[in-house]
Amino acid sequence: MSVDVFPVSSGQERMWFLSRFEPDLAVYNVCLWMPMPRDADPELVEGALAALAKRHEPLRTTFDFRDGQVVQLVHAGVPAALATTDLGALPAPEREAEFDRIARDDAGRPFALDTAPLWRARLVRLDEDDLRLVWICDHTVFDGASSAIFVDELYEVLAAAAAGRPPDLPELRIQYADYAAWQCGRLTDEFLAGELRYWRRRLDGLPADLGLPADRPRPAVRTYGGGLHLFSLPPELTARVDRLAKALGVTPFMALLGAFKAVLARWAGRDDITVGCPMSGRVLPELEPLIGMFVNAVLIRTDLSGDPSFREAARRVRGTLLDAIDHQEMPFERLVEALRPQRDLSRPPLFQVAFNLVPSDTRGQIANGTTKVDLSLDLNVREGRMHGRLEYATDLFDAGTAERLAGWFQEFLAAAVRDPDRPISALPLMDAGERERILAASRGPSMPLGAGTVLGDLLTGAAPDGSTAVIAPDGGTLSSGELHARANRLAHWLRSQRVGPETPVAVCAERSPELVAGVLAVLKAGGVYTPLDSDHPWQRLAALVADSGARLVLTQSHLSGRLRNLPARLVPLDEDAAWRDLPDGEPARVNRPGDAAYLLYTSGTTGRPKGVVTTHEAIVNRLEWMRRSHPPGAVVLHKTPISFDVSVWELCLPPVCGAALALATPGGHRDPSYLRDLIKERRVTTAHFVPSMLASFLAAEGVEECRSLRQVICSGEELPRDLAARFADRLPDAALHNLYGPTEAAIDVSAWRCEPRASGPVPIGRPVPNTALYVLDERMAPVPAGMPGELHIAGVQLARGYHGRPGRTAASFVPDPFGPPGSRLYRTGDLARRRADGAIEFLGRADTQVKAHGVRVELGEIETALAEHSRVERAAAALREDAPGGPGLVAYAVWSGDPGDITKVLRDHLSRRLPPTVIPQAFVPVEALPAGSSGKLDRAALPSPAGAGRRTLGTGYRAPGTPMEEELCAIWRDLLGRDRVGALDDFFELGGHSMLVVELINRVRAAFGVELPLRRCFEITTVEGYALEILERRLGGQDLDRLLDDVAGEPGP
Template sequence: MNNPLMPLTIHRTVTDGDAVALSYAQEQLCFLQKLEPGLTAYNLPRVIRLTGGLDVTAMEHAFQALIARHAILRTCFFEQEGVPMQSVQATVPFALERIDLSVLDDEAQKAQLDVVVRRTAGHVFDLGVPPALVARLVNLGCDRYVLAVCLHHIVSDAWSNPILVHDLAEAYRLALRTGGPIQLPSLPVQYADYAVWQRASVQGGALERQLDHWNRHLGSDVPALDLPTDRMRPSGKTFVGTALGFDVPSELAVALQTFCRVEKCTPFVALLAVWQVLLARCSGQNDFAIGVPNAGRHHEEVSELLGFFVTTQVFRARLSPWQSLRQVCRQVRVDALAALDNAELPFEVLLASRKDRRDPARSPLFQVMFGVQMVGNAVALDFDGLSAEFEEFDDAGAKFDLSLDFYIGPQGVRGRLEYNTDLFDATTARRLVAGYTRVLEVLAVDPDRVLANLVLTSENERAGLMQWSQNLANRPFEAPVHQLITQRARHTPEAVAVVFGEASLTYADLEARANCLAHRLIALGVRPDTPVGIAVERSPEMVLGLLAILKAGGAYVPIDPEYPPDRIAYMLEDSGVALLLTQSHLTLPMRDGLKTIELDRLDLASEPSTDPGVPVNGEHLAYVIYTSGSTGRPKGAANRHRALANRLAWMQDAYTLTPAETVLQKTPFSFDVSVWEFFWPLLQGARLVVAQPGAHREPARLVQLIREHAVTTLHFVPSMLQAFMAHAGVEACISLKRIVCSGEALPAEAQAQVFQRLPGAGLYNLYGPTEAAIDVTHWTCLADGLNHVAIGRPIAGSRTYVLDDGLNLVAPGLPGELYLGGVGLGRGYLGKPGLTSERFVADPFDAAGERLYRTGDLVRWRTDGQLEYLGRLDHQVKIRGFRIELGEIEAQLLAQPEVREAVVVAQPATGGPRLVAYVSASTAQAIDTQTLRARLAVALPEHMLPSLVVVLDTLPLNANGKVDRNALPAPQPPDATRRVAPTRDIEKAICAIWAQVLGTEGVGIHDNFFDIGGHSLLLVQVQAQIQSRLGLAVSLVDLFKHPTVAAQARCLRPEPTDGAIDTAMRPARDGARRQREAMLRRKNAAEGMQR
């Protein structure tokens, strides 16, 4: 943006040799240069092609005169007591480097010229030795020359370019006439005078009004623009990049001018509005900031100076999907006019006044730039008889993630998109330009179209996206799963079906017992679609109960007996179950009228062992699994037999399990992953090995099971996979053929660990919400060098659409919400028609009335036709594979009498994200966080308990009166003054292990593991570290019982022999003790969380 010139206010105050402060912009560049020595991203290269009889000596004299006229080119930069300063030297030596390529052929000449130009552009300046300018004159022969010039940004900017060329050409003409050194007219002030004036203006309070304006405009913490990238963002900011040039079609440029005349706005306003709209669509964000360069030459006396005057103004975009393009333009116009009135404030002063959170990998406040230059006629390059023209040069740098610039002149509108190549590929850049052009076309012809109805895909792209989105290769429904298992039992009756510890069941045994139980269930009133509760520990009874419920026609409702009593009671009530299968040692909350069957004491001798043959069709329910609900209560997702049969048939087609193989069932049956673990092996005549209760948490026990039973297939949530891969015995699991992952995003690091330590095992990444039959997309992991693991393509019979707010297909590479359709879709939420209709919507691509499920997941199509998971659109999170609605935790907090306000966030931490609750008190009495968390543990399972509770006087609010999550303070570590340091060697060793696992520095021997950010999965890592580093054995249960370093040190014992390990890992058969241990784990996880 340019500004009208203001009256003279800057005076000559600095003489040669004076040490004066830098301007604010120069100071920031010095800091960057110090932070990254050798940085060339702030070089400003220029290339001029000259034709004619060039006088080389006159050109050298011209550069010398240029340096003499502009004191900034004679300025050295240095530190004085740690403060960056500048001082103008009276004279500095300069020689024009001359390079002769005239003897080379055209091809060699071109190659060498490119080397010279790039060497010039990449020159590393020593800012302590002026001039910060290098120039090379290349002779190509036949009166053809190339002048390659490069200046450091600390002495120049883009608006200095025409000044430099004008003064250089004038000096060259004078040098030709005089035949020797010449002198250009002196300037009224120099850049150092401007720097002194600028600091005086700021420090004197002259710009306070402008500072207030910009802080009001930006508001509180400005969200980072989180564009989806082609590669993982490096941990620190990088500056490598390139640029893509493009022309705006002439008819579109004319339409743009017409729109601007009608709206009484400049092209800058319209083009910036289009950029905001495109970035919102590309990022899925409606709130972000864009940097806009301002020439900064507000005073007439600096209009002819070389120097770093440009500053940056920050425009915060706050868009709504229901705004029109015209409305966005009008808002940008208001912002632009206000920016012109507040244009003198240095960006660095604004930045210093802000408290926005900083990320070393991103530029502060904004990550994307935008600029428009009105170039008019080309700058006259009058070198007295020489033909001279600028040559475009890609300087292979990028100061920001993206920078879009337009140059508007008599020849039309030309654009240039600069992009960081550590983040984006050229195909992405081309797609951005194409998207920008489409939005600009809509602005020109239909400016009142709302943003939600913008379609950025072409007809060909939409056809390709529809092909990617649909997998129509589903089989017709043949029979429900339990009937197919009956057929398998008849085919291989003596084959082993289920293994649990030393016990096993053949297919004939399993079939007969399940039939007997099914008859009993039918006698008790179970019919098709009847929900039947089952609350048992992992055991053969669990498999038997699930199969029997299906055979009776019912839909099983799994209830984890480790859940808190309040949660179990709610699930029993909400599901409407009249019958509950359980075990005698479990103590569960019961309600009036609920019938129970204790599977471990059941006498079925009087029941027939024949198949009951209950008619069940594909639309009948197979199971109802409860998942976290945003209203404060969990909700039951109901799934059909047709969907389950399709899902298991696809899995067999994809992975071909044989009867000779073994599948390990270890996932808690309240997770839908357990469904395929139970039934897929039984459908194929394979062995189902059921892990003992608690074994799914302990890598050592899993390794033992895999080796003992030659397990070929098992599932992990990625966080547990990483804990498993860290175990020393993993390489011995050579029987593994398939490792299936789902439940949360699979990190590339975990993928690499599997490839390295288990090269014989395939790794498969699946995705699916509980509202569909287990999984709906699949991806076979590859060592492709990418930093994002895809979730793949739809499985057979599934549809996966990536849509925007207007339910339009989103172009490849751009984020959108994932919508699911097809045979795998669930029926909805049990007993909740309103919530079902909210999440299950009409399919806009199907006229037959099919539905789509709105997942709330943000994804994008990669260019290879694979889906990539990007995150959530709401406050749902995944913690250690558990799907959690933060609203459910917040509702429980707000139900506590001492809590007035509450918000829960998932914050990154070592070992995966952790839940942090922020609360304010309803009375003057302080909140006891230990008591608060203990009460939460009555209603919430361990994985939903906040790791930390932070008490604030009041929660920060945004402009809309809602809790500003970005403004929440970081949790403070426990008071170190009350920490008891370790004294014994064993305590020191355990403290060191805790510190490493938790990613913290200080650990006291009486700190509670769960109080300082620990959770069950991190405790698994502690157990592994104690065993591998200290050679000491300890059970996971003991670590739960003893959550302090002092207590753990007392219970450690020397590592036993292999035989003793087998004995130690043999699970306790006493179910009552297991239940007490589960309650103890919840209690320990709930206790003592001080702010």
């Protein structure tokens, strides 16, 4: 048969390239099914399909790459083979599921664009009255609008054949190839330059990512896996949206897009919202009846800053949409090439969310398990009701998230039509019932506390007098009776020094039995325990003592010399002559639940420490909750410096629950090997670690011998999932608990027991008894499950406030709109979201999230990926102003390999796990990561990355070093029109683009006999990368790294 060759349209060229990029995926299949007349036999349907293929040239078109250009080949005819399937033999209840399976299978097979036809059809009979046609066509020759044309014309051809008459179809004055030729002539350099000027202005500063909170980190390379959620709006809401659009002077499309954008803005927490919308591209009347690929993606960017009303938001959307329509002929692929966003295989370029109001019926669309973007919402009105198809990337989102998003959209629309003049932030995303369920899930269970109970009541000794209460660092022990006797005598002496309620007493001592007795004595005396870290500079300690107003500092004689300048009286705990002969009975209780129990200083954003005042009621609730899981006979490790809040429960829990307290030697909390030995020797059952220290502890040899451990508590930092999994592998008999809470709420207010085989982020859990955890928006309104917000704490564990700082207290402790009059909320500054099961996920500090290349970045995600490398013991990431080449991300690693290899090895490692936008610019090997006295990573103390290598390979010229690199450089010079190309130069940075990559693949095939997949060429973008890839493919799967090591005379890793 004859074949005619024509140029392709811009849309066809884009689809051809994308098909080459993902040849094994059916991402760009158009898939639908339609009911057939019950008596339509296969021969009749096959004839109708052949008639339509004869009428519409795209249905008999294939594609080829010739002389550096994609061309379309229009065949005189194509085989119209029709597959048939009869499900009549199956039980009736099973037929629908089997039909779905067959349809999805047909839809999931990609087409080879050089083989005709680029469509397939199957006639499926479910029963005598139910006959269906499954139609799958490649997007290169068929767009969404073509579906309605195809269905209408197929029905007409079938009806005409049945009636014995010619079909009544509109005349086709032109064919698709005519349109392609017309478009090629229209898209002149001058025309495109004018369009590009508009789009450059419109998209200036466009973020690389919309920043939607995903259920999983974005993979380095997207899989295109997709899920589908179907929903519908009530008829009355559909009608009201129509009426509202008319009242606002906008189209229904604009009103619906405005609502969708407003929901996205709330979800992402940003005002700059860009959504891709398909434009039909049928800009001439002659194009209306044609089947083919006309659609073009247009970016609709809307500024929703200033919290506009819905009326105003719709007006803004109208303006941006009308402007975009005026400039819709700029081919999307040309726009991408001109704007040159960073090549990123993890996300689609320029936009990740699509929206469309589809005029044709969407019921027959077949989901084939793929998606082109992160989220895509198609709306269609039929029979007076609006129906939605929400496709979502399964790389990022769970089905429940898509379902919630659809629910938010519906609730927002309903609120917007009721009151379009309310600010969009005030329009609810959930109904009253869901709001009440969210509030109920925000509150912890009720737990009775004894009336008037204060901490002294709990410390009176739950263990028998003869049981071991304290195990000193040197192995010496103190019984419960001895400990309380010492503490009581000292408490009586403190009373004689006018210590009582609201009297601060500083304690500055190293871990020792004297320290434990001193802390208990202050609390038994009714004073305010004020811990000071003896490792801190005396000037800082002097400032804290002065700020607290403490008149006494309980310390140790060997520390007295360096503390002698403190503005208070020093009382050495190991010189007890002043109280040795005082009574050892319990002092009378003088406290009330609202009295201050301890005053603990935390770092302040201004550099001035904040003293947090915690009441007896707050810490009693905390300890009562915790003691239920600690039976008598437990051994609790005390290793946290006393200036950190965790030390309060480490010191107070054992006497409360009758456990022994094992003390780590001063400084021992930083040594994983020492802690391993101590836990084994003291048979410790409960220990606390910040996650970064837990990682070092688990890396210690022999840690699995710590079989006495029953509970390990983590808090203070985000707990990575891989660390929880390593814990389960190394210590399978111990439970790992992830706790969360600030000093301002008596240490911890939520808890989660980690499940060894769970996936996804480790939650911080649910609120502990008598507390509440609310996730709120900027209006202090609860947000739906799945939506991020700021975490707020309520309940009995709230601190009184900041000592001597009423302004700061008022700013952080605000009225509780959900509690009784006079109750308060603490604003944590932490971002979180509530899962559907009620557990809360920590999303990071609102003030420490960083942005790189316009993308919001969680440093923990980078650190987790770094830690997965076998040569990385510990890792950290930071956004540094002094990064090589300007502000950017820097990675730090405790690295066991050759320091000279760290950049290449870790860059390659991360490139397989993370998007390129979040791969650090520099990699710095360090002997150890800086840590504060609590063991937490001290990010501010990370060293300067000066001198570290850049991530981008093309930052310096390196001449080709091998004959293969020389030949590749020559090919690049010819293709790119460059005088000089080096081994480290990046193809795209030198001006390469997608279609030029196709020609490069052809040149490589001719020169080296190697076929490079198109997708791989976007991952290896340098001459050096190509040379290694070609060599590896020539070696046929051998281990290239090991082979190169052998050639160099070095052992492999």
